[in-house]
Amino acid sequence: MKKSEEIKKSIADILELPQDIILDLPKITMVGNLQIYVENHKGILEYSTTRVRIYTKNGVLRIIGKNLILKNIVVEEIVIVGEITHIEFMD
Amino acid sequence: MLILRLWNYLRGYVIIRVEGLYLEKFINHCIEKGIYLWDIKRVNYTTLEACIGIKGFKDLRRISRKAGCRVYLSKKNGYPFWAHKIKKRKMLLIGAFFSILLLIIASSFIYDVEVIGNQQLAEEPVINYLREIGLKPGANRYRIDLRQLENELMIEFNELAWVGIEIKGIYAKVEVVEKVAPPTKIDKNTPADVVASKQGVIEQVIAKNGDAVVQKGDIVSEGDLLITGIVSREQMKNPLYVHAYGEVFAKTYYESNKSISLVEIKKQRTGEVYNRRRIKLGKLELAIGGNEIPYSDYEVEKSNKTITLWRNIKLPVEIILDTYYEAVEIEEKIELQQAKEIIHQEAIGELMEEIPLEGEIVDTKITFIEEGSTLKGTFIIEVIEDIAKQKQIITGED
Numbered sequence: 001m002k003k004s005e006e007i008k009k010s011i012a013d014i015l016e017l018p019q020d021i022i023l024d025l026p027k028i029t030m031v032g033n034l035q036i037y038v039e040n041h042k043g044i045l046e047y048s049t050t051r052v053r054i055y056t057k058n059g060v061l062r063i064i065g066k067n068l069i070l071k072n073i074v075v076e077e078i079v080i081v082g083e084i085t086h087i088e089f090m091d
Numbered sequence: 092m093l094i095l096r097l098w099n100y101l102r103g104y105v106i107i108r109v110e111g112l113y114l115e116k117f118i119n120h121c122i123e124k125g126i127y128l129w130d131i132k133r134v135n136y137t138t139l140e141a142c143i144g145i146k147g148f149k150d151l152r153r154i155s156r157k158a159g160c161r162v163y164l165s166k167k168n169g170y171p172f173w174a175h176k177i178k179k180r181k182m183l184l185i186g187a188f189f190s191i192l193l194l195i196i197a198s199s200f201i202y203d204v205e206v207i208g209n210q211q212l213a214e215e216p217v218i219n220y221l222r223e224i225g226l227k228p229g230a231n232r233y234r235i236d237l238r239q240l241e242n243e244l245m246i247e248f249n250e251l252a253w254v255g256i257e258i259k260g261i262y263a264k265v266e267v268v269e270k271v272a273p274p275t276k277i278d279k280n281t282p283a284d285v286v287a288s289k290q291g292v293i294e295q296v297i298a299k300n301g302d303a304v305v306q307k308g309d310i311v312s313e314g315d316l317l318i319t320g321i322v323s324r325e326q327m328k329n330p331l332y333v334h335a336y337g338e339v340f341a342k343t344y345y346e347s348n349k350s351i352s353l354v355e356i357k358k359q360r361t362g363e364v365y366n367r368r369r370i371k372l373g374k375l376e377l378a379i380g381g382n383e384i385p386y387s388d389y390e391v392e393k394s395n396k397t398i399t400l401w402r403n404i405k406l407p408v409e410i411i412l413d414t415y416y417e418a419v420e421i422e423e424k425i426e427l428q429q430a431k432e433i434i435h436q437e438a439i440g441e442l443m444e445e446i447p448l449e450g451e452i453v454d455t456k457i458t459f460i461e462e463g464s465t466l467k468g469t470f471i472i473e474v475i476e477d478i479a480k481q482k483q484i485i486t487g488e489d
Contacts, residue, residue: 043119043122044115044118044119044122045115046115047114047115047118047131047133047139048133048136049132049133068133069130069131069132070118070128070129070130070131070132070141071129071130071131072129073118073121073122073127073128073129073131074122074127075122075123075125
């Protein structure tokens with residue numbers, strides 16, 4: 001992590017500000033294994049019915065599952081619906 | 092989300108097919124340009140299906156060139172397309188509009204006026220009077236002031252104690268309650284006779300005033316003179332007119348004939364079920380899917396669903412579900428004793444309503460006759476009651 005990032009993180013800690021805003025990190029919300037919301041993404045890298053890869057600030061988010069559909073896609077948010085089995089961050 | 096879907100429908104959207112190798116690139120470009128895509132589905136490696144708004148679709152050309160994809164329009168959806176289609180078929184729209192208009196207009200007229208609850212009063216004068224004051228077949232139901240009509244009807248007909256007019260769909264139901272008139276009282280000084288109020292065999296005559304003309308054992312019919320108010324003695328030249336009164340007890344007979352079939356037909360369900368739905372809008376009932384009922388014998392069960400908005404506020408929309416159960420008729424024999432009891436109770440109940448409270452029941456005669464598969468019963472109740480009724484003497488003098 002860079003120096004500026006560290007300062008930002010410590011400021012966020014002290015002031016108890018939400019880290020996803022200060023650090024520009026993705027906020028991921030899941031509803032069981034049916035739905036996944038990814039806020040603050042940086043674009044889509046790959047999309048197929050079994051695998052979705054999304055660019056984020058701290059790497060590529062990989063979602064693996066079955067019958068994946070991009071329910072909704074806008075600048076701030078992606079909603080993926082389907083049967084989700086794996087989620088991981090890759091560099 | 093329903094609201095979102097409805098919004099999209101109203102705005103209009105198209106389903107597109109995108110073909111190309113860099114489909115992700117296409118999606119990213121769309122996001123960048125602020126074009127809203129939804130329900131993106133990968134069909135195969137090179138094909139993608141997505142929904143897009145009409146406005147977005149127009150901007151798509153440049154993006155597809157940039158991303159090296161081809162965009163095909165696969166389906167148009169939503170209100171704008173529908174409106175466009177309907178624009179070419181104006182007559183259809185006009186027809187729909189007029190048929191709805193016709194329905195509304197036709198249901199705003201009264202088709203039939205019905206009077207219920209009248210016993211003494213004939214229906215005809217009431218209906219005729221109602222016609223005069225505005226309630227008649229063909230009248231507009233929204234122009235009629237029901238409360239006003241009720242009042243007018245009450246004023247016109249003295250016999251009525253209460254009038255309620257209700258409009259049920261296209262029928263006007265006039266419910267009336269008649270006054271129970273008190274018995275006419277004859278002044279003590281006016282000469283009067285005592286006559287029989289019903290048929291019977293005289294049991295006892297107590298003439299408190301006037302001369303008895305019947306004695307025990309006489310058979311009298313309705314209207315026969317029992318105690319006369321015209322008293323004449325040998326010494327008198329002119330007969331004396333008196334106000335005759337007294338009590339005349341007589342045996343009266345109440346008869347009832349009943350019959351019952353000894354074979355009862357019962358319906359048994361076979362297990363086959365057929366459902367039919369009806370929708371009820373306010374007072375209007377519409378059948379949904381009006382197929383014929385596939386059974387010749389059936390039993391019907393009804394259940395309705397209403398949409399409750401909040402607490403007791405209900406939408407005037409109701410869904411009625413008719414469930415038809417196929418049934419088979421089964422003949423079942425009834426025990427003779429049981430059949431006798433059934434008609435006995437029926438007849439007694441009926442007769443008891445006729446017999447006045449003061450009457451004293453002396454005897455009950457019951458005879459049963461079995462004729463084939465029907466049982467006939469005759470029930471006679473003997474009652475001793477007062478049959479005296481005063482009747483004014485119309486004399487030529489006054």
